[in-house]
Amino acid sequence: MTESVGTNELLKDNFALSVVTWQEKFGRHHLPWQHSGAYATWISEIMLQQTQVETVINYFKKFMTQFPNIAALANANIDEVLAIWSGLGYYARARNIHKSAQMIVNDFDGKLPSNIEDLMKLPGIGPSTAGAIMALGHKHYGVILDGNVKRILSRCFGRHLDGQSHHAQKQLWQLSYWVTPEKNCHIYTQGIMDLGSSVCHKLHPQCNQCPIQSICYAHKYNITPHLPYPKVKKNKPSFTKHLVIPYHQGKLGLMKRPNTGIWGGLWVPFILDELPKEISTFRTYHSIKHIFTHQTWIIKPLLANDHLDQIEHWFYPEDALQLGIPKPVRDVIEIIHHDQINTLQEVE
DNA sequence: AATTCGGGGTG
DNA sequence: CACCCAGAATT
Numbered sequence: 001m002t003e004s005v006g007t008n009e010l011l012k013d014n015f016a017l018s019v020v021t022w023q024e025k026f027g028r029h030h031l032p033w034q035h036s037g038a039y040a041t042w043i044s045e046i047m048l049q050q051t052q053v054e055t056v057i058n059y060f061k062k063f064m065t066q067f068p069n070i071a072a073l074a075n076a077n078i079d080e081v082l083a084i085w086s087g088l089g090y091y092a093r094a095r096n097i098h099k100s101a102q103m104i105v106n107d108f109d110g111k112l113p114s115n116i117e118d119l120m121k122l123p124g125i126g127p128s129t130a131g132a133i134m135a136l137g138h139k140h141y142g143v144i145l146d147g148n149v150k151r152i153l154s155r156c157f158g159r160h161l162d163g164q165s166h167h168a169q170k171q172l173w174q175l176s177y178w179v180t181p182e183k184n185c186h187i188y189t190q191g192i193m194d195l196g197s198s199v200c201h202k203l204h205p206q207c208n209q210c211p212i213q214s215i216c217y218a219h220k221y222n223i224t225p226h227l228p229y230p231k232v233k234k235n236k237p238s239f240t241k242h243l244v245i246p247y248h249q250g251k252l253g254l255m256k257r258p259n260t261g262i263w264g265g266l267w268v269p270f271i272l273d274e275l276p277k278e279i280s281t282f283r284t285y286h287s288i289k290h291i292f293t294h295q296t297w298i299i300k301p302l303l304a305n306d307h308l309d310q311i312e313h314w315f316y317p318e319d320a321l322q323l324g325i326p327k328p329v330r331d332v333i334e335i336i337h338h339d340q341i342n343t344l345q346e347v348e
Numbered sequence: 349a350a351t352t353c354g355g356g357g358t359g
Numbered sequence: 360c361a362c363c364c365a366g367a368a369t370t
Contacts (some may be wrong), residue, residue: 044365045365045366046365046366047365048364048365048366049364049365049366049367050363050364050365050366050367051364051365052363052364052365053364053365055364056365090366090367092367092368093366093367096367096368123367123368124366124367124368125367126366126367126368127366127367128365128366128367129365129366129367132365136365144365145366146364146365146366147363147364147365147366148364148365149365189365193365196365197364197365202362202363202364203362230362231362231363233361233362236361
């Protein structure tokens with residue numbers, strides 16, 4: 001038994017050391033949020049939730065320019081934050097990050113907490129993001145469990161698990177805590193993510209470049225692409241939505257969505273399941289297919305000359321484009337803007 | 349334990 | 360077209 005534990009300790013240390021050594025040679029060291037302090041780490045980690053690095057980079061730079069520190073973010077209006085976030089998706093992240101900044105000013109002396117418990121009191125920071133902030137931002141001990149880590153651990157240690165189940169989550173967290181080293185924790189943490197994204201791919205893993213190939217269970221049994229087990233697929237319903245845009249004297253009528261549900265807090269026109277019988281259509285545009293995580297919308301945009309009395313806020317298209325608006329709404333308004341510059345004329 | 353939150357990249 | 364991505368909150 002003692003010998004078995006000793007062997008496991010060697011395996012664990014071999015794993016962590018191999019990842020650290022690999023990271024120093026082949027990992028990423030010049031991402032925009034690296035070497036920029038814990039605030040930058042926090043913002044980047046929120047943006048990177050379920051979002052790829054390449055997508056995040058430009059949003060991150062714009063965000064840091066507009067909100068260079070926690071105080072600036074706390075003092076901003078939520079609409080400014082959502083405007084920067086516009087197009088990135090998962091807009092609760094923007095609302096949470098703004099609320100968190102105000103909580104930090106009010107409850108944490110204006111400084112990002114440097115312990116797991118306080119970090120997880122902030123909305124939008126769960127266990128993995130808190131671990132990443134601890135390790136990457138504060139250079140303390142912190143444990144993460146993201147898609148990269150799940151894939152590497154399930155392969156290397158032979159966990160034939162559905163990555164979704166509660167049981168699997170628990171085991172993978174246990175594994176991640178076990179392998180994460182106290183020494184060079186931040187290098188290891190960056191390394192395991194870089195390894196997952198650049199070597200241990202889902203479909204075509206580059207095992208010949210992998211520093212832990214010799215201890216990898218999946219490689220030993222030649223089943224690397226088959227782990228982890230795929231999630232159970234769910235069918236995605238499709239809906240038609242009429243995007244009824246009030247139009248008057250060159251301006252578009254928009255309203256702010258409530259802070260819950262799809263596109264919470266963003267500016268949108270009417271989104272209707274069915275077109276009203278009596279509607280004065282000024283102009284229609286081609287349909288847009290918009291795919292969410294769990295449903296698909298066929299969006300049919302049109303400019304309408306009525307329902308005007310219900311609208312409190314009117315914007316010229318170029319001004320509307322500066323608001324926090326969802327991607328397909330942006331696409332439609334850009335078309336309208338272009339249209340308007342060239343030919344669009346309102347008939348009285 | 350399952351669903352709900354965007355949008356883009358990739359095969 | 361289907362799946363995944365530096366997940367968390369909600370039910």
